[in-house]
Amino acid sequence: MLSALAIANYRSLRQLTVPLGRLTVVTGANGSGKSSVYRAMRLLADIANGGVIRSLVREGGLSSTLWAGPERFSAAMLRGEVPVQGTSRSEPVALKLGFAGVEAEDFGYAIDIGLPLPSSSVFSNDPQIKHEAIWSGPLLRPSTQLVDRKGAALRLRDGKGWQAVGRPVPAFASMMTEHADPRDAPEMLTLREQMRSWRFYDHFRSDAEAPARQPQLGTYTPVLANDGADLAAALQTIREIGDGEALDRAVDDAFPGASVEVQVSGDRFETLMHQHGLLRPLTAAELSDGTLRYLLWIAALLTPRPPALLVLNEPETSLHPDLLPALGRLIAQAARESQVIVVSHAARLIAALEDSDSLQPVVLEKQFGETRIANLDMSEIPRWEWPAR
Numbered sequence: 001m002l003s004a005l006a007i008a009n010y011r012s013l014r015q016l017t018v019p020l021g022r023l024t025v026v027t028g029a030n031g032s033g034k035s036s037v038y039r040a041m042r043l044l045a046d047i048a049n050g051g052v053i054r055s056l057v058r059e060g061g062l063s064s065t066l067w068a069g070p071e072r073f074s075a076a077m078l079r080g081e082v083p084v085q086g087t088s089r090s091e092p093v094a095l096k097l098g099f100a101g102v103e104a105e106d107f108g109y110a111i112d113i114g115l116p117l118p119s120s121s122v123f124s125n126d127p128q129i130k131h132e133a134i135w136s137g138p139l140l141r142p143s144t145q146l147v148d149r150k151g152a153a154l155r156l157r158d159g160k161g162w163q164a165v166g167r168p169v170p171a172f173a174s175m176m177t178e179h180a181d182p183r184d185a186p187e188m189l190t191l192r193e194q195m196r197s198w199r200f201y202d203h204f205r206s207d208a209e210a211p212a213r214q215p216q217l218g219t220y221t222p223v224l225a226n227d228g229a230d231l232a233a234a235l236q237t238i239r240e241i242g243d244g245e246a247l248d249r250a251v252d253d254a255f256p257g258a259s260v261e262v263q264v265s266g267d268r269f270e271t272l273m274h275q276h277g278l279l280r281p282l283t284a285a286e287l288s289d290g291t292l293r294y295l296l297w298i299a300a301l302l303t304p305r306p307p308a309l310l311v312l313n314e315p316e317t318s319l320h321p322d323l324l325p326a327l328g329r330l331i332a333q334a335a336r337e338s339q340v341i342v343v344s345h346a347a348r349l350i351a352a353l354e355d356s357d358s359l360q361p362v363v364l365e366k367q368f369g370e371t372r373i374a375n376l377d378m379s380e381i382p383r384w385e386w387p388a389r
C-alpha cells in the first residue's frame with residue numbers, strides 16, 4: 001500500500017504531496033491540476049517499464065513539462081505588491097516524482113530528472129536521470145534508505161554500510177530497469193514488479209469503430225485491455241473464474257432488469273445485453289455510449305486479478321448522472337481488493353464514494369498558478385523528503 005504521492009516541478013504541481021488512502025478521490029476545478037496528478041502517476045509507472053524519458057519527450061520535453069513559475073514566491077509577490085518574477089535559482093532545475101509506503105515492508109521510491117550537461121551528442125536535449133532512491137516505509141531517512149543512485153553511481157545498503165555496484169547506470173535509464181538483480185537488490189526487483197502491475201484506465205472509446213464494439217477473438221482475460229477491445233472475453237472470464245454474481249448484480253444495479261451474456265461463435269466472442277422490453281438482446285455495436293462505457297467499467301473493476309494499485313481517470317465521462325451512484329458502489333467494491341485512486345469532477349460520483357469508510361478526499365485548487373490541496377491542513381499532509389542531489 002502507498003501512503004503518499006509526491007510531485008515537484010511538474011506542470012502546475014510545483015511541490016505537492018498527496019496523502020493516499022485505500023480509496024483516494026482527487027477533485028478540483030478545471031485547470032486545478034487533476035490530470036497532471038494522473039499523468040505523474042503514469043510517468044512513475046513508465047519508469048518501471050523503461051519508458052519515462054520517452055514519455056517526457058512525447059509530452060514536449062522537460063522545458064514544457066517543468067513548472068513555468070518562479071522557484072519561490074516572495075511575500076511581496078504573494079501580496080501583489082510586486083509582479084511575479086523569476087529570482088536567481090538556488091537549486092538545479094528538476095522534475096521530481098515519488099511515492100512512499102505505509103509500513104516498513106512497503107517501499108518508497110523517488111526520482112529526480114534534470115537537464116543534461118552540454119555535450120556533442122545528438123541526444124543532448126534528452127532529460128537525464130540525476131538521482132533515484134528506494135527506502136522502506138513512509139519517509140526517506142538515512143536509516144531507512146536501501147538503494148541510492150547519484151548520476152551513474154549506484155550503491156546498495158549492506159548491513160550498516162553501503163556496497164557500490166561497479167557497473168555505471170546510463171543517464172537515460174532508470175536503475176530499476178538497469179539493475180534489478182534478485183540476489184543483491186531484491187527490493188529493486190520487488191518494487192519494479194509492483195510498479196509494473198499498477199493498472200490505469202482512462203477514457204474508453206465508445207464511437208462506432210471503438211474496439212469494444214467489435215466481436216473479438218476470445219481467450220482467458222483476467223485483465224481488461226486499456227482500449228476495452230477484449231470486453232466480451234473479460235466478462236466471460238469474470239463469470240468463469242471470478243465473481244459472476246457480482247457481475248450480474250452490478251449490471252442490474254445500473255440497468256434494472258438487464259443482464260449481459262457472452263455469445264461465442266467459432267472463436268469470436270461478442271457481448272450481448274438483454275434489456276427490459278426488448279424482444280432480442282442488443283450487441284455491443286448497438287449499445288449506447290454510456291451503456292457500453294458502463295459495461296467496460298464493470299469488466300475493469302470486477303477483475304478476477306485485482307492489482308495492488310488501480311488508477312481511474314474521470315470514469316464519469318459520458319455517463320448519465322443517474323448512473324454515478326452505482327459506479328460509486330462498483331469503485332468502493334474494487335477498493336476492497338486494490339488500493340484505488342480516482343480522478344474525477346463528478347459531484348455525484350464523489351458523493352456516492354463519501355459513504356465509503358476508507359475514503360481520502362483530495363480537493364485541488366490553483367493559487368498563483370500553483371496547485372495546492374484545498375481541503376487538508378498541514379498536519380494532514382504527510383512529511384516528505386526528496387533525496388539530495
Ligand SMILES: Nc1ncnc2c1ncn2[C@@H]1O[C@H](COP(=O)(O)OP(=O)(O)OP(=O)(O)O)[C@@H](O)[C@H]1O
Nearest residue numbers: 011012030031032033034035036064065066067068
Ligand atoms: N509548465 C507548466 N507550468 C505551470 N503550469 C502549467 C504548465 N503546464 C500546464 N500548466 C497548467 O497546469 C494546470 C493544470 O492542468 P490539468 O490539465 O492538470 O488540470 P485539470 O484539473 O485536469 O483540469 P480539467 O478539469 O480542465 O481537465 C493548467 O491550468 C495549465 O495551465
Ligand SMILES: [Mg+2]
Nearest residue numbers: 031034035036
Ligand atoms: Mg483534466
